[in-house]
Amino acid sequence: MRTVDPLQLPTSFTITEARTADLGEHPRLLDGLLYVGLSVVFSAPGLGKSMLQAAVEEHLAFGRPFGHWMPEGPHRCMVVDLEGDMRLAAERSLTLTPWGLLPSDHGRPMPADIDYETEWPGHELAEKLARLDQRLTEAEQEGRPYSYVRIDTLRLFLGSKPHGVNAYEWDAWCLRQVNRLALQHGVCIVAVHHTNKAGELSGSTGIAGSAVAVMKLTPNPDNPDECLLVSEKVRVDAPFRYALEMDDKGRWSFTDAITPTQAQLTGTKRAVVDVLTSRGPRDAADLRAALPTINPNTLKAALRRLSREGITAYRRGRWELSQLTIADHPKCRLCDQPMTVVERGQDTHPQCVPDPGVEELARTWLGTPTVEIPAQPGPAIEEPEHQEEDQEEEHDHPETRRFPAFAEMKRGFEQRSRMHPLPRVVKAEREGKPWTLMSERMDGAHQSKGWTGPVPADDALIAVIDRNGSFPSACSSVPVAPNALTHTGALGVDVAERRQRGGIFQVVIPEWREEGTPHPLGRVGAVGETVWITSSAIEHMDKLAAAGRVKLLDVLDSWTGRRNASLFEPFYRWAKQLREATASEPQEVRDEAKRAISTAIRGLWPKQARSPFWRPDWNISIRAEASIRHWDRADKAVAGGAWLLSLGNTDEAVFVMPAGETDRLWVPEPYRIGPGFGQVKHKPIKLRTGEEVMSPMPYAQFKLRGVPRRERQR
Structure with missing residues (x-):
């Protein structure tokens, strides 16, 4: 099967080639909303579409809350705002994100920012596009590529139509050039546009015909604080409809309080749908x-x-919402309330957890999960000293146990069938490249004995913290190649090229001069050594290079496929739900749930156990993603003034508490105490005397950490 880059589709082909080609998924920034290429969002003037796009940009660049989406990482954005100025941009940003909530408000660097341009050079469209192409290219060469560009407004950017030129041909040609530029650089360009007097897209049909997606923001005439965001066209995915509500500060937010159908209706029709949505089918008398x-x-x-509009149906003497309407705005399976679906297969709110009755059912029915879990990406991994699940022998097939982790992982791959994932490499190919290049140390795990920060005084208090759910959290957005890896050779320092690829990359480990944290690549190798690293690792190093903290890596060789970061999302959601459902169970049940999840992840690269999978690169990528998240969280703590003493393997971090700190539950920013994925807890350590002490503890006591001699001899 021929693999085709979705951003560089052939312009000449046969239908047989099209039917048999592996076209993969079109890249997107936010699934179900933002896609690489040109998108046009339009509405009547003054409705707030620029404010909505500003919220998107602060979500992408700063990680600010936005609906149920979660970006894979910080994305650099550019706004060409030809109707605004610096004052308006500041007012919008402070409305969306009050002062003090961003690190830059306190003088700390940001991993990504939003670049504003209120004037754009060039009189003709060709000149403007050439300048935009130059800016995007320069950013890529600097190692700080743009992921998103907003053009506000489209008509001001395009300029007036030349005299005597057909309007359709002019609009179609202009937007094709913008779309081609977006695809060439792998960025999402959003053009803000207005409606005409009839409330339709202003201009000719050539505008809608040349964009990847066209979406309309429509107000509810009966309620100015409600509107509907609906796709009029999506060429690369399913159409979407979202209900939005405006707060008292003029900020639009995605809402589950009403459905998209309710948001579009007024008068008596809205009142009827309100009743049927909240109470279910009703007869005329009801x-x-x-x-x-x-x-x-x-x-x-x-x-x-x-x-007649297909919104309701009359069946068995009662009026009810049609199946098409129900599918358009499903309810959460747990709380039975309306729910905005932001990814395929979602059937619960991210914040919903089973009630005691559901937990009892899960307990009695062999722990089989009763729901599928929506994604809410989390953080990192775990240290051999307390990774009981990783120490267990793999002689029993996991499917004989209470929690069917292998079946859930397999079902997750089936939900991503459009990617054509290859979860099992045939035995005949396992003895050749790239599989023989894989090694355990590619996970980049950090080891407490491998690096130690500045040593404190003996009476200084030491906080030993442990992160929850590190390995399954890494599954939320780990970049991998779903298909087989192919030899793609040297990629040099072209960041734009390699960010489209998932797999393994050969590089030379660069020097790391910062003393407050260990080397970002952990145990992968020594400085100057030629090694193989994963997509997670090279993307992480590219971000550090863009920030000027490390030299940009030169890829000497590579085995890659098309990059995808959502392959393991269904399994992550199931694992998160399972951990939440068993949180109040006895310790042995919780341990068994952890072991089931860990065994499935280990089963991607089985050593002795039976497994339906064999993808060492997926296994290593998950572990590497966890190590990177572990390091990144500690690095942010150090940037905020924390004193890091050591990093353990995947989830343990040891900090020196500030002098005079008396809170026994102290943890540095941005860590949070709690039982959830990505949150942390203080942990006990075992001393060489056999005694076990709880964090925090004096450094004099921490130095005695170790396994008692009698246990080592066993």
Whole structure:
């Protein structure tokens, strides 16, 4: 099967080639909303589409909350705002993110920023596009590429149509050039546009025909604080509809309080759908009783119109929402409330957890999960000293146990069938490259004995903290190649090229001069050594290079495929739900749940156990992603003034507490105490005397850490 880059589709082909090619998924920034290429968002003037896009940009660049989405990492953004100025940009940003919530407000560096341009050079469109191409190219060469560009407004950027030129041909040509530029650089360009007097997209149909996606923001005439964001066209994915609500500060937010269908309706039709949404199917008498202020004839006419529009259906003497409408705005399987679906397969709110009855059912029915879990990306991994699940022998097949982790992982791959994942390499190919290049140390795990920070005084208090759910959290957005790896050779220092690829890359380990943290690549190798690293590792090093903290890596060789970061999302959601459902269970049940999850991840690279999978690169990538998240969180703590003493393997971090700190639950920013994925807890350590002491403890006591001699002899 021929693999085709979705950003460089052939312009000449046969239908047989198209049917048999592996076209993969079109790259996107936010699944179900933002796609690489040109998107056009339009509405009537003054509705707030620029404010909505500003919220998108602060989400991408700063990680600010936005709906249920979570970016894979910080994305550099550019805004060409030809209608605004610095004052307006500052007002919008402070409205969306109050002062003090960003590190830059306190003089600390940001991993990504939003570049504003209120004037753009060039009189003709060709000159403007040439300048945009130059800016994108320069950013890529600097190692700080843009992921997102907003053009506000489209008409001001394109300029007036030349005299005598057909309007459709002009609009289509202009937008094709913008879309081609976006695909060439792998960025998402969002063009803000206005409606005409009829409320439709201003201009000719050539605008809609040349973009990857076209979306419209439509207000509700009965309620100015509600609107509907609906796709009029999506060429690379399924259409979408989202309900939005505006708060008292003029900020739009995605909401589950109403459905998209409710957001688009007014008057009696809205009142009827409100009743059917909240109460379920009702007969005519029930509807009249629920809506006593509406004339019965008016109600009957509204029901007929809703039926003709396919919103409601009359079955077995009762009115109900049609199956198409229900599918358009499903309810959460746990709380039975309306839910905005932001990814395929989602059927619960991210914040919902099973009630005691559901937990009891999960307990009695062999722990089989009762729901699928929505994604909420989290952090990092775990240290051999307390990784009981990783120490267990693999002689029993995991599917004989209570929690079917292998089945859930397999089902997750099936949900990503469009990627054509290859979860098992045939035995005949395992003795050749690239599989013989894989090694355990590619996970980049950090070892407490490998690096130690400045040594404190003996009476200084030491906080030993441990992160929860590190390995399964890494599954939320780990970059891998779902298909087989192919030899792609040297890629040099072209960041834009390698960020589209997942796999393994051969590089020389660069020097690391910062004393407050260990080397970002952990145990991969020594400085100056030629090694193989994963996609997670090279993307992490590229970000550090863009920040000027390390030399940009030169890729000497590579085995890669098309990059994808959502392959393991379904398994992550199931694992997160399982950990939450067993949180109140006895310790042995919790341990068994952890072992099931860990065994499935280990089963991607089985050594002795039976497994339906064999993808060492996936296994190593998950572990490397966890190590990187572990290092990154500690690095942010150090940047905030914390004193790091050591990093353990995957989830343990040891900090020196500030002098005078008396809070026994102290942890440095940005760590958070709690039981959830990515949160931390203080942990006990075992001393060489056999005694076990709880964090925090004096450094004099911490120095005695170790396994008692009698246990080592066993």
